[in-house]
Every structure is written in structure tokens, then in C-alpha cells.
Amino acid sequence: MSGPLLAVSGLTIDIGDRRVVDGLRLDLAAGEVTALVGRSGSGKSLTAGALVGLRPEGAALSGRALLDTGDGPPEDLLAPPRHRGRAPRGARAGYVFQESQASLNPTVTVGRHLLETLRAHGVPRALRRATGLAELSRAGLEQPERIWAGYPFELSGGQAQRVALALARAPGPRLLIADEITSALDPVTQAEVLDGLRADAVAHGRALLLITHDLAVAGRWADRVAVLGAGRIVESGPAADVLGSPADPFTADLVRASGATAGGRV
Numbered sequence: 001m002s003g004p005l006l007a008v009s010g011l012t013i014d015i016g017d018r019r020v021v022d023g024l025r026l027d028l029a030a031g032e033v034t035a036l037v038g039r040s041g042s043g044k045s046l047t048a049g050a051l052v053g054l055r056p057e058g059a060a061l062s063g064r065a066l067l068d069t070g071d072g073p074p075e076d077l078l079a080p081p082r083h084r085g086r087a088p089r090g091a092r093a094g095y096v097f098q099e100s101q102a103s104l105n106p107t108v109t110v111g112r113h114l115l116e117t118l119r120a121h122g123v124p125r126a127l128r129r130a131t132g133l134a135e136l137s138r139a140g141l142e143q144p145e146r147i148w149a150g151y152p153f154e155l156s157g158g159q160a161q162r163v164a165l166a167l168a169r170a171p172g173p174r175l176l177i178a179d180e181i182t183s184a185l186d187p188v189t190q191a192e193v194l195d196g197l198r199a200d201a202v203a204h205g206r207a208l209l210l211i212t213h214d215l216a217v218a219g220r221w222a223d224r225v226a227v228l229g230a231g232r233i234v235e236s237g238p239a240a241d242v243l244g245s246p247a248d249p250f251t252a253d254l255v256r257a258s259g260a261t262a263g264g265r266v
């Protein structure tokens, strides 16, 4: 039996004299969806950012996040880039967050974003356009040629999320982190995006970390749920168990407050 695709241990983040993430431990398996849930300010986004090399100014960080690269020794995603493997950022771990429009350069077409990402990850020039267009289609965008030629401001919120997903997936990351990406979308688009993400994770043996405060989302799309309370994982396990019969009072409060009949995919 192989180990986890990503093993995070002892992740601690201090900002000034505040400890905002405290010895976090989390294992993610290949082809599985894990939801990281918790109240606002519990440290979800800081944890996600740390895994892709983003940290606030002045933050002190320790711990390990060992990613099974599949082609050599594990890579510590928390180590400074010069101590890591040769793969550029995004090749191992992709990150999409809620304000995807803000992550796109307004003066650059969608196609140029994709071409640049694919170039940075060593895709041969002759293959970049076809690969990029295929990623747009895979992300559920109709008329990918039209989207390709357009600018970010011409996209709806849902289209911008799908473009951000296409960009994050283009390098074929082993780990994909989706941070509250569907909270601003209508329920039909939300379901389409999450169905697609889940199917993609299973098909490619990717680990998908779904960060959400929506327990209904966690219950429907995640295999496992980890509950973050004030910087610590207070409970984790199969989604149906954690949400259906929470063992920790903190989780129980979340479930009660959500009013969701959480527990298991619907």
C-alpha cells in the first residue's frame, strides 16, 4: 500500500507574535478529494498559500509538506524554492482562489496567459496552442477559440474561474488546491465546476484539496473532510463520518450552524 501523495506535518505559521496555524497535520491521497473546512479566520487560506509558496509579508513558517513527485525523492513544498526540485512553481501544486479575475493580467489575452504558462513548463512551442485550447474545453468553456482571443474583463465570474482552473491544470500538477472557488457562482455552475474537478482528480490521480466553509459542498464532493479550528486540525476522516456524526464539539457547531443535512454525497 503506497503512502499519501502529500503528507503535511507540523505546519506552523506565526504572523508577528500570533500563531495562526499551529502544528497542522494533513495527509492527501492521490485521486481523492479532501475538503478543508473551518470558520472564517481559522487558517485555511494561509495553509493553502503555504503549500504553493505564498506567505504573507513577515510570516514565519515551519513544518514539512512532502509531495510524492512520482519521479524521484519527495519534494518539500514548504522548503525555499532553491532547495526544491527543478520543476517550476505550478508543476507540482496548482492553486485557484476565489478572486480568479484578479489573478489574471487585464492587459493580456486568455490565450497569451495559457501560452506563457505552457512555455514556462517546457511544453514545445508547436503544441502550446492546441494544449491550451484543450485545457479551456476541459474546464467546461464553450467556444474555447473565442475565450482564447478575449481579455479577462470580457469574462463572466464563472468563465474566469474556469480559465483560472485551466491555467492551474495546464502543467499537470499532482496536487490542486481550490480555495473557495465556487462560493460566488450560481448553484448550477458550482455543481458543473465541482463535478469536473472531482472527475479530473480521479482520472489523473491528482489530490484535490477543496477549501470551503460550505459543508454542503464538502458533503457532496469530498471523500474526506479535515476540520480546522483556530489553526489546528481538530478532526478528520471520511466525509460521511465527520459530517454525519462529528466527534469534536467544534465540528458539531459547524454542522449545526450550517443547517445542512451533511454526511455523504447526495
Ligand SMILES: Nc1ncnc2c1ncn2[C@@H]1O[C@H](COP(=O)(O)OP(=O)(O)OP(=O)(O)O)[C@@H](O)[C@H]1O
Pocket (backbone or CB within 6 Å): 015, 020, 038, 039, 040, 041, 042, 043, 044, 045, 046, 047, 056, 057, 213
Ligand atoms: N497577511 C496577513 N497579515 C496578518 N494576519 C493575517 C494575514 N493573513 C491572514 N491573517 C490572519 O491569519 C488568520 C487566518 O487567516 P486565513 O485567511 O488563513 O483564514 P481562513 O480560514 O482562510 O478565513 P476565511 O474563511 O475567512 O477566508 C486570521 O486571523 C487572519 O486575520
